[in-house]
Amino acid sequence: MNKHYQAKENEEKIYQLWQEANAFNPDSKINQNLKNDDLPSFSIIMPPPNANDPLHLGHAAFLALEDILIRHARMKGHDTLWLPGADHAGIETQFVFEKKLKKEGKSRFNFDRQTLYQMIWDYVQENSNIALEQMKKLGASADWSRYKFTLDEDITASVLETFLKMDKDQLIYRENRLVNYCPKCGTAFSNLEVDHQEQTSELYYIKYGPFTLATTRPETKFGDTGLAVHPDDKRYQQYVGQEIEVEGLNGNFKLKVIADDFVDPEFGTGVVKITPYHDFNDFAAWQRHKNELPDPIQVVDFEGRLTNAAGKYAGLKIVNARKEIVKDLEERGLLVKIDKNYRNNLAVCYRCNNAIEPLPLPQFYIKVKGMTNEVLKCLDKKEFKVYGAGYDKVLKHWLEKLEDWNISRQIVWGIRLPVWYEAKNNPMIKVTFLDQDEQRITGKLGELLQKHQLGTIKKGLQSLSAPIDAKYLIKVDSPGENYIQETDTFDTWFSSSQWPVLALQNNKEGDFARFYPTTIMETAYDILMFWVMRMLMMGLYSTQQLPFKRVYLHGLIRDGKGQKMSKSKGNVVNPLEAGEKYGIDALRMAIVIRSSAGLDKSINEADFKAMRNLNNKLWNATRFILLQREENSTKTKKKPAKFDKKFTKKLEQIQSAVSRNLDQLQLGLAAETLHNEFWHWFCDQCIEDSKKGLISQEKIFEGLITFLKLFHPFIPFVTESIWQILYQEKLVNDPILMCSPWPRC
RNA sequence: GAGCUUGUAGCUCAGUUGGUUAGAGCGCUUCGUUGACAUCGAAGAGGUCAGAGGUUCGAGUCCUCUCAAGCUCACCA
Secondary structure (H helix, E strand, O other): OOOOOOHHHHHHHHHHHHHHOOOOOOOOHHHHHHOOOOOOOEEEEOOOOEOOOOOOHHHHHHHHHHHHHHHHHHHHOOOEEEEOEEEOOHHHHHHHHHHHHHHOOOOHHHOOHHHHHHHHHHHHHHHHHHHHHHHHHOOOOOOHHHOEEOOOHHHHHHHHHHHHHHHHOOOEEEEEEEEEEEOOOOEEEOHHHEEEEEEEEEEEEEEEOOEEEEEOOHHHHHHOOEEEEOOOOHHHHHHOOOEEEEOOEOEOEEEEEEEOOOOOOOOOOOEEEEOHHHOHHHHHHHHHOOOOOOOOOOOEOOOOEEOHHHHHHOOOEHHHHHHHHHHHHHHOOOEEEEEEEEEEEEEEEOOOOOEOEEEEEEEEEEOOHHHHHHHHHHHHOOOOEEEOOOHHHHHHHHHHHOOOEEOEEOOOOOOEOOEEEEOOOOOOOEEEEEOOOOOEEEEEHHHHHHHOOHHHHHHOEEEEEOOOOOOOEEOOOOOOOOEEEOOOEEOHHHHHOOHHHHHHHOOOOOHHHHHOOEEEEEEEHHHHHHHHHHHHHHHHHHHOOOOEEEEEEEOOEEOOOOOEOOOOOOOOOOHHHHHHHHOHHHHHHHHHOOOOOOOOEEOOHHHHHHHHHHHHHHHHHHHHHHHHHHHHOOOOOOOOOOOHHHHHHHHHHHHHHHHHHHHOOOHHHHHHHHHHHHHHHHHHHHHHHHHOOOOOHHHHHHHHHHHHHHHOOOOHHHHHHHHHHHHHOOOOOOOOHHHOOOOOO
16 A cells, blocks of 8 residues: 555546446445335435536535435435436526627627527537536536436426416416516516615705605606605695696606605605606505506616607616716706715626616516415424524525515526417517528517518517517417417526426436435525525425425535635635645545534635545555554464453444434534544554554454444545455455445444 | 524634533644654643523523624615
8 A cells, every 4th residue: 555545546446436336326236235125215306506617616515415415325225316417507507608609799689599599508518518527526426327407308398397287276477567677687587686785876856846856766757657755744745646747857747646655754855756667666656556646657678778758868778868867957957966975775686786677577477375385384394304504494484475486587598488479469579580681670570470471580589578468378389380489488496496306207217206205405505595495385386295304504615714715806716626636535524524504614725634634544544454464464363452342332432423413414523523533532542552452453443444434425535445455355345335334333 | 674693722613412621623832753644643832612691400502681793685765
């Protein structure tokens, strides 16, 4: 044996050994032999990484944690499956791809949707193999033969089926509401995908007839349909119910004053303009006062420009329009003052950081109340458990207040809604398409059909927008040539929320019955409500069973100072580079040791070093034990040494402590216990005692075997490398440590 | 504004259903080790476990309050 453990030399060899033995597949002979039929099956669905994402420490963390659970379960004799996959990550991926297009001087508008989809598909294919290889490098013992992608044909077919079933169950509806729209990304988002940024803005005090009112968005004033005051506000009571004349930039107009207690009399002047199509509060107020107020007016379009309703300001971008309008208001003496130090929170796109526009758009929604109630019942009955610093309470809070889920996205990269409009009967549908000469044409379907064939429009189609009263059919396949399909795609989370069900149903025969519900869902706490909550809802809905029994949430990996890793700070650790330098085992152990569910973990170079030293220590302990064995092989067998009994007892204690920790998902504690006991008890005390003959070599060897097994889930490469040496020396019987039984306690 | 979490050695963090003298890694001091490992060992310094009160035979651990930090959600135009 070498004097030092050479991680790099061994890792590839060992991974290949496992693969050749088919050791990751629960159906393989070696795993069938290991299996104990009295134990239930054990399964983890890997949170599918974004297909185009390169690996970062977050991936390394979930891979390490899940691999530990899986390897432990496998050795214990469970029928064990770790099912890997990849997610198409709709918006994320399309966003990355569009950035790439931009570099080539192109944009999504240069292509019809089929071509664009195909281009993204090819791009993702190129990249997804990289991620796959990287996961293997980290030692993941997932069954790659069962790998699934969210856009695999069978998966998308199942997603559509679910949608149809939900429609039948009347859980789907289409409604024209304000959505969180990002004009830059060109799509709507759910509430969960909107960030808020505190900022200083300008608060404008503007004259509205007899009133002065405060607003941060003067450019939306052309969409005003009323004014509101608080019902108890004495100052304005005489005006409630009155129509007042207002001097405007595009001529005078009339606004009705309503009373509603959403108005805060303390804020500004206590009068607020109602602009239903550009503010969520105003929209809600309009719905409460529908019979008193006229129909809403849209002033901002989906590209972030003012509409014709803005008169001479039509076509201007929001920011420019605001400047112009403020200037004109000032000239007309309608601007009372500007508060330049007004602090407020701006809703921004989580993806591109640009301002989110509340805009009216007909979208498909899922009614969530029934589903959340079912999950809440399960939570109360403790039918599943969330591991991680108080996140069970967070989950409960979310389930209680969740609003209906907008599942329509105006992007191409995803599963297209199986919604069909009859072309001739829906002349008001707005369509954008590329004609034969690649000219981008936008217009109402009714008018376009006079000049263009429907087939041409469908072929070059980019997007369509059907009015709220458009008739539609929900059907997997086209109802006929004269139908045109909705261009919206499903929110990515709609498919990933069904992942445990879909990935097992569309896999090897019998997998669903064998491995569902899964045992543990392990993922990062920051997607608890995006993903975990929705998996619980959707899993319960489509199978009447919760998709998993335990949820283990891990935290963020931070740098040595506890700071978030980010490119701009330059403190990002590339897991593969760290693995190259210190060994994958050291990387994994550094991530896991002393980590706690739900809490962030800091890691620095010193941690990697310390863990590399641990691996080397294990290697050298083995080396010494083997050397000693050789030297003493000629001597006759002595009777048990003085401390043997005590040694056995302590070893059993460690075994049961580590097993208990693993069963209770205290992985950080298990790793720490192993580290301390191995180093400071087994090496520093016992091996030293054995030199003095106080502990027999048989016992020491037994101890080594036990530690190799207990350590294996955490540091699989070094333990297996050592095992292979022992196996060649015929000192152990099982050919592969990974598929050898866990020590019994 | 609401909720959640955290506060333990110089730094980063463990500490299981409450139970001997509160631990680890890194750092620090002194010494040792040329036959497992300098990727090592031994000894040591360093903690009113954020603060106050309470429950208990016993509290780092449970309860209440205070302080500080972080995260999430909501939000007034």
